[in-house]
Amino acid sequence: MAFPEPLERLIRALERFPGVGPRSAERMALHVLRSDPEEVADLAIALRDARMETVRCEVCGNVTLQSPCRICADPERDAATVCVVEGPREVAKMEDAGAHDGLYHVLMAGFAPREGAAPEARALLSLRRRVDAGTVKEVVLATAPDREGEGAALLVREALQGAAVKVSRLARGVPVGTRLEYLHGEILAEAYRERRSWPLDAASGPSEPGGGPPEG
Ligand SMILES: [Zn+2]
Numbered sequence: 228m229a230f231p232e233p234l235e236r237l238i239r240a241l242e243r244f245p246g247v248g249p250r251s252a253e254r255m256a257l258h259v260l261r262s263d264p265e266e267v268a269d270l271a272i273a274l275r276d277a278r279m280e281t282v283r284c285e286v287c288g289n290v291t292l293q294s295p296c297r298i299c300a301d302p303e304r305d306a307a308t309v310c311v312v313e314g315p316r317e318v319a320k321m322e323d324a325g326a327h328d329g330l331y332h333v334l335m336a337g338f339a340p341r342e343g344a345a346p347e348a349r350a351l352l353s354l355r356r357r358v359d360a361g362t363v364k365e366v367v368l369a370t371a372p373d374r375e376g377e378g379a380a381l382l383v384r385e386a387l388q389g390a391a392v393k394v395s396r397l398a399r400g401v402p403v404g405t406r407l408e409y410l411h412g413e414i415l416a417e418a419y420r421e422r423r424s425w426p427l428d429a430a431s432g433p434s435e436p437g438g439g440p441p442e443g
Contacts (some may be wrong), residue, residue, distance in 0.1 A: 228348065231354070234260065286357070288333040288350050290315045298322075298330060305329040307364040310419075311383055313346075313376065321369065326416035332357065334370070334379055346379050351386040358390045365393040367422055372399065395422040 230238070234256055241252035259267055283289070286294035287342035298318075306331030312318055318331050332354045356362055368383060370376035380396065387394060398421035406417070427428060 231383060234312065244367070284333075287331045288347075288353065289318050289331060290333075296313070300319060303328075306362050308367060309363050309365070310367045310369050310370050311354065311355075313371065313379060321419075324415040324419065326414040326419040327367070329365075329367075332366075346382050354383065355386050355390065356361065357386060358392045363392055365395060367419070368394065368396045368425065369419070372397075380425075394425045396425045397422050 229235070237256045237259065238249070238252045238440050240256050241247055242249060242294045244252075249254070250258075255349065259270075266329050281292060282294050282358040283293045284291045284299055286299040287296060289296050289298070308327070310321060310329060311334065312321065312333050313334050313335060317414050318333060319329070321327050332350070334350045358366065364386065366383070368380045370383075371393070372380045399418075
């Protein structure tokens with residue numbers, strides 16, 4: 228053991244964060260040691276509060292202070308249209324864009340393949356249950372048009388195989404490789420308004436009904 232036990236323990240805890248290797252964990256831990264004790268206490272409390280005072284919405288899976296979340300509990304929202312997004316940040320982005328007045332389904336944040344993450348199986352299952360309950364008429368896939376987003380969209384489509392629901396995707400106006408969270412609200416709103424149907428019974432891969440020009 229190179230360091231005193233409490234420091235060693237902190238480094239090991241930090242190493243468990245995504246994208247943090249042993250060297251970064253050590254740098255972060257040494258930064259904590261140099262920091263003002265009150266700042267460190269605030270950080271510890273923030274960590275605990277973020278974990279203990281938030282829950283996942285039992286309906287949409289978003290991170291919220293109470294379940295069901297404010298959006299799912301709002302009778303003014305259009306319960307027939309469910310927008311599937313990758314994470315809580317994308318819900319916030321869609322809300323800012325103001326184009327979607329339906330509900331959401333959150334697959335959960337950050338499934339970069341290198342982190343071995345994927346849409347949560349339970350999120351896919353609960354989406355299928357929501358659809359089978361009969362209120363949902365359209366599922367709008369708003370996953371990013373990059374590799375992870377495409378993979379997530381395919382998994383969603385697989386999970387909805389045979390379900391009596393219309394599935395659509397955001398229009399391709401969304402620049403390839405751009406995460407939803409970085410998009411300007413107006414571009415996102417337009418991509419939402421011009422969403423295209425994405426048939427569940429398509430043999431393979433995303434289809435582009437409407438005979439649009441080939442991508443290139
Ligand atoms: Zn909810």
